[in-house]
Amino acid sequence: MIEKQYNITSAEGIHARPASVLVGALAPFKSEVTLEWNDKKVNLKSILGVMSLGVSSGANINIVANGEDEEQAMAKVAEIMETQGIGN
Amino acid sequence: MNQKLLSGIAASNGIAIAKAFRLENPELIVEKAAISNTDAELTRFESAVDQSKSELEIIKEHTAQQMNDEEAAIFSAHLLVLSDPELLGPITEKIRSENINAEFALQETSNMFIGLFESMDNDYMKERAADIRDVTKRVLAHLLGVSIQSPSIITDEVIIIAEDLTPSDTVQLNPLYVKGFITDIGGRTSHSAILARTLEIPAVVGAQTVMSSIRNGMTVIVDGLNGDIIVNPDAETIARYEDKKASYELQKSEWARLKNEATVTSDGHHVELGANIGTPKDVVGVLEHGGEAIGLYRTEFLYMGRNQFPTEDEQVEAYSSVLKQMDGKPTVVRTLDIGGDKELSYLQLPKELNPFLGLRAIRLCLEMEDMFRTQLRALLRASIHGNLKIMFPMIATIEEFRQAKTLFLEEKAKLENEQIEVSNTIEVGIMVEIPSTAVMADIFAKEVDFFSIGTNDLIQYTMAADRMNERISYLYQPFNPAILRLVKNVIDAAHKEGKWTGMCGEMAGDEIAIPILLGLGLDEFSMSASSILKARTQISKLSKMEMESHIDAILSLSTSEEVVSYMNKLSGMKK
Numbered sequence: 280m281i282e283k284q285y286n287i288t289s290a291e292g293i294h295a296r297p298a299s300v301l302v303g304a305l306a307p308f309k310s311e312v313t314l315e316w317n318d319k320k321v322n323l324k325s326i327l328g329v330m331s332l333g334v335s336s337g338a339n340i341n342i343v344a345n346g347e348d349e350e351q352a353m354a355k356v357a358e359i360m361e362t363q364g365i366g367n
Numbered sequence: 368m369n370q371k372l373l374s375g376i377a378a379s380n381g382i383a384i385a386k387a388f389r390l391e392n393p394e395l396i397v398e399k400a401a402i403s404n405t406d407a408e409l410t411r412f413e414s415a416v417d418q419s420k421s422e423l424e425i426i427k428e429h430t431a432q433q434m435n436d437e438e439a440a441i442f443s444a445h446l447l448v449l450s451d452p453e454l455l456g457p458i459t460e461k462i463r464s465e466n467i468n469a470e471f472a473l474q475e476t477s478n479m480f481i482g483l484f485e486s487m488d489n490d491y492m493k494e495r496a497a498d499i500r501d502v503t504k505r506v507l508a509h510l511l512g513v514s515i516q517s518p519s520i521i522t523d524e525v526i527i528i529a530e531d532l533t534p535s536d537t538v539q540l541n542p543l544y545v546k547g548f549i550t551d552i553g554g555r556t557s558h559s560a561i562l563a564r565t566l567e568i569p570a571v572v573g574a575q576t577v578m579s580s581i582r583n584g585m586t587v588i589v590d591g592l593n594g595d596i597i598v599n600p601d602a603e604t605i606a607r608y609e610d611k612k613a614s615y616e617l618q619k620s621e622w623a624r625l626k627n628e629a630t631v632t633s634d635g636h637h638v639e640l641g642a643n644i645g646t647p648k649d650v651v652g653v654l655e656h657g658g659e660a661i662g663l664y665r666t667e668f669l670y671m672g673r674n675q676f677p678t679e680d681e682q683v684e685a686y687s688s689v690l691k692q693m694d695g696k697p698t699v700v701r702t703l704d705i706g707g708d709k710e711l712s713y714l715q716l717p718k719e720l721n722p723f724l725g726l727r728a729i730r731l732c733l734e735m736e737d738m739f740r741t742q743l744r745a746l747l748r749a750s751i752h753g754n755l756k757i758m759f760p761m762i763a764t765i766e767e768f769r770q771a772k773t774l775f776l777e778e779k780a781k782l783e784n785e786q787i788e789v790s791n792t793i794e795v796g797i798m799v800e801i802p803s804t805a806v807m808a809d810i811f812a813k814e815v816d817f818f819s820i821g822t823n824d825l826i827q828y829t830m831a832a833d834r835m836n837e838r839i840s841y842l843y844q845p846f847n848p849a850i851l852r853l854v855k856n857v858i859d860a861a862h863k864e865g866k867w868t869g870m871c872g873e874m875a876g877d878e879i880a881i882p883i884l885l886g887l888g889l890d891e892f893s894m895s896a897s898s899i900l901k902a903r904t905q906i907s908k909l910s911k912m913e914m915e916s917h918i919d920a921i922l923s924l925s926t927s928e929e930v931v932s933y934m935n936k937l938s939g940m941k942k
Contacts (some may be wrong), residue, residue, distance in 0.1 A: 290647055294491070299444045306450060321505050325453035326444060327480050327499070333492060337673040337681075364684070 281353055282343040286367040294335025296323055297365045298361040302326045310358070323356075340366075370599050375574030377594035378555055379563035381619075382612040383547030384605060387585045388525035389578070390516060390536065395507050408462050412469035415509035415531065420449050422505065423535075431537045432931045433854040434565060441534050441558060445502045454480065454923060478505035494495035494557050501533035515587050523547060526587045528577050533560040542566050547589040549577045549596055563591075571596055622900040626657035636911040639697070640903055641893040643723025643871055648689040652896040657903065660697040662819065662893020663690060664870035666742070667705055674713050676738060682745030690753030697754050699819060699869070699893075701798065702742055702771075704728045704760040721831065733770055743778045750790035758819055762797040762804055772814075798871075800824035805853040808860035818861050820891070826850055844927040845874045851883065851930070852922055858888045869893055879934045881905055883921060886914030 289297055305312055305324045312323040314339055322330035323342065334340060344352045360366050383810030402408045411440055427442035448454060454476060461472035484496040509517050518527065518539045527540070527548040537559045540548070547570060553559055553572035563570035581587060581598055588608050590598040592615065597604060630640045641662030642653040646669075653661060669677045669685055677685075690698055705711055706727025719725035732739035746757055759771045772795055782789050796817035799805050805825065808818065822845060827834045829849055832842035844850065854870075861868040869891030874880045876894030882900060884892065892902065917937065924930050 288684055290685065296440055299440065299447055302447055303443070322453055325451045326447040327451050328453050330495060331480075331483055331487075332493075333487070333489065335672075337675075337677070367680075 280343060280345040281349050282341055283353060283357070283364040285340050285342065285360055287334055287336055287338045287340060289363070289365045290336050292336045292338065293329060293332070293365060297363055298326060298329045300363055301356070301365070302329055304359055305352060308346070308348050308352040310344045310349045310352045312342065312344045312352050315341040315343065323327070348357055370597060370604060373574055373576060373580065373596040373598065374594050375549065375577075375596065376553075376555060377591050378553070378557075378560035378572040379568060379570040379591045380615075381547070381567065381569030381591045382588070382608055382615055383526055383569045383591075384586070384588045384600075384608055384612070385524045385546045386522060387528050387581045387583060387587045388523075389531070389581070389583050390518060390527050390529040392530060393508075393513055393515065395504065395511055395513060397470045397474045397507070397511075398468075399471045400461070400725055401466055402468050403466075405463050405466060408469050410471070412458065412462065412532045414447055415469070415506050416455075418509050419502070421507045423449070423502075426538060434538065434562075437562060438538065438562060438565065441498070443533075445498065448499065448502045449506070458803060466787050470507060473503060473507055473510070490554065494554070497531065497553075497557065498534065501535060504533070505535070518545065526589055528581045528587070530578050531557075534558040534562070537562040540566065540568065542568055546587055547571075547591065547732070549574050549581075549587070549589055551575050551578050559903065582798065618904075621904060625900055625903045625907070628657075628903070630659065630906050632906055632909050634910045634912050636885075638885065638889065638906065639869075639891040640899050640906075641697070641699070641869070641871075641891055642645075642896040642899060643893050644689070644896075647685050647692070649896070650689055650692040651832050653899075654692070656896040656899045658696075658896055660699070660891065660893070661689065661693060661760040662699050662869050662875075662891055664700045666700060666703055667709060667793065670703060670705060670711055671709075676713070676741070677747045678749075679741050682742060683748045686746055686749035686755075690749055690755060693753050695754050697756060699756045699758055699796075699871075700746060701758050701760050702739070702746075703732055706731045711762045723827070729759045729767055729771060729793045730761065732759075734769065736774065739771075740774060743775050744782065747775075747779055747782055747786060747789045747793070750793050751788050751859050754792075755790060756794040756817065756819070757798060758796045758798055760798045760821070761800060761824075762811075763801045764803070765807070765814065767816065768797055768811065787934050790908070800828065802829050802853065805829075805857050807864070808857040812860040812864040812866055817869065818857050819866050819869040819871050819891075820854060820857055822850070822870060822874040825853065825872070829853065845877070845880060846883075846927040846930040846934075847924055848924055848926075848930060851887070854884070854889075855887050855918070855922065858890075862888060867891065876902055878902075878905055879931060879938075882909055882914050882934065882938070883918075883930075885909055886916075886918045886921075888915075 302324060313320050314323045316334050317331055319332060321332050342356055419489040419681055423442050423446050431439035450923050457476045458472045461467055462469055481496045481499050484492055487493060518536050522545050524544055524546055526546055529550050531550050548567040550572045552691045558571050569589050570591055571591060571594050574596060585598055588600050629637055631637050636728040639659050642658040642662035644661055645665045762768050775795060779789055794816035796815045798821045799818050800821035826843055826845055830842045832839045834843050858868045867890040870889055875892040876898035920932060921930055
């Protein structure tokens with residue numbers, strides 16, 4: 280299991296578009312990936328889960344990947360966080 | 368039949384007159400049933416999901432071609448919903464373990480999510496419930512074998528009447544036939560409203576009673592400018608709206624023509640029309656409305672709605688984003704204007720008896736030097752991305768300006784030492800909103816690069832009238848000759864030193880004020896983006912020389928009312 284913290288810098292937080300890109304990109308991975316914020320935890324492969332959390336700009340979130348391809352899944356998260364300007 | 372007036376929320380500008388076409392959504396009735404073959408039920412469910420996905424792929428493709436990728440992204444999100452493990456998991460689980468039909472399992476699960484989003488304390492999230500409803504309804508219709516009426520079948524000029532339009536309905540609207548639409552539910556931020564604005568179809572949403580009161584074929588007028596709906600209009604009303612429609616369309620084409628034009632008076636004098644913004648997202652609207660500059664970027668929003676100061680990097684990102692989008696056009700950023708009525712939860716400032724006259728804006732920044740230096744550094748780092756101008760708010764004395772400017776130069780030197788590239792052409796100016804500064808403008812003009820007059824505060828400080836206090840609202844007088852004389856003093860002082868003066872208060876976009884400001888020689892007018900094209904149209908018809916010739920007469924009037932009636936007489940406007 281690996282985890283990593285991110286600070287959300289995108290002005291709109293993780294809403295529709297950034298959420299779609301993140302969730303869409305994680306679909307092929309076998310690992311379980313979760314997003315934790317404000318004492319709540321959702322499946323990062325679930326668009327409804329991620330949207331329902333409504334992560335806002337400036338939030339500090341925790342992402343946990345667990346499974347055979349956890350490293351690759353985490354690398355994908357990092358890549359999207361950066362290329363989409365979501366957070367760092 | 369009697370004419371009837373209904374109303375709703377104006378969602379997309381324009382006027383349409385046509386026959387009503389009711390877009391009925393079949394009631395999809397779901398009954399709970401026990402099933403014997405769970406594998407067959409699961410297969411039936413999967414195939415309904417697959418069929419829905421391929422339809423959505425087609426709609427998405429169609430939308431990307433007809434409109435743009437941003438609208439098409441809605442359907443990417445819909446497709447993700449149909450792959451969502453948190454939605455599909457519970458459904459298949461219910462079918463398998465409870466032996467219930469797919470329709471019921473789908474409805475129960477999707478209702479849970481719809482309820483979750485609808486209960487959120489945020490309009491944007493509430494609207495997302497409509498997305499879930501749209502996408503799950505499609506699957507449900509496939510399961511029930513019901514075909515959903517599609518707006519693409521319409522081939523006559525109509526106004527669509529519906530309870531609600533789903534995003535997939537809206538993208539199928541052909542503006543050639545669909546002249547407007549009215550829905551009973553929805554708000555200005557629903558997808559259908561946003562798409563209507565993109566397609567430039569007049570629309571009224573949230574009208575509540577249209578489905579129960581309008582039948583197919585009735586003549587309907589939809590006024591998307593103010594939200595009015597007229598059912599069965601008489602000949603006189605139709606004629607009136609034909610006129611209103613024609614003048615709106617004329618104005619729209621005039622505005623469209625002026626969008627990419629410079630702002631020039633009838634006698635060839637150029638002034639700059641800019642916009643006031645609060646966040647980087649606002650820049651799109653500025654460019655859409657033909658803004659030539661940003662005259663005021665209020666940076667406080669970066670600091671608000673959070674629980675700690677924004678970091679230097681976060682600020683660099685926001686400022687760079689604005690500068691890049693403006694692509695070399697002048698961008699005036701106001702440094703943090705907090706305190707007074709604007710509070711930050713994480714900044715425990717002692718309560719003041721007189722916050723508008725207290726520790727706020729530049730006064731607070733000079734006291735909290737680290738916070739201020741961070742903002743200046745961020746601005747300097749972003750400066751290479753565009754045409755940045757910085758202004759300090761609430762300057763009362765020349766020492767305050769010198770102190771702030773020194774901090775700016777120190778941070779600039781530090782960055783240069785760190786080998787970080789910064790622009791060498793950043794202008795540094797001040798807001799003029801305190802009477803002492805307006806009076807001393809000649810002294811300031813020697814040291815600042817520009818002035819921007821903040822009328823809202825200048826009026827309240829000059830008249831000693833709290834603008835939040837309704838009992839003395841009569842003292843809020845933009846046209847009081849005292850204000851106009853101060854404005855003149857500032858503009859003249861700037862011009863004497865070869866500097867420029869802008870204005871970023873409400874007054875800059877006011878149609879009575881514009882001719883006066885033009886005559887006074889104002890160089891830049893900054894207003895809300897949606898006022899720009901109207902102001903540009905007005906200015907193109909005004910002569911600067913003519914307005915100059917009225918200034919002495921206007922400034923020697925005694926009262927605000929006299930100024931307003933002088934201007935009304937001049938423009939031939941009826942009051």
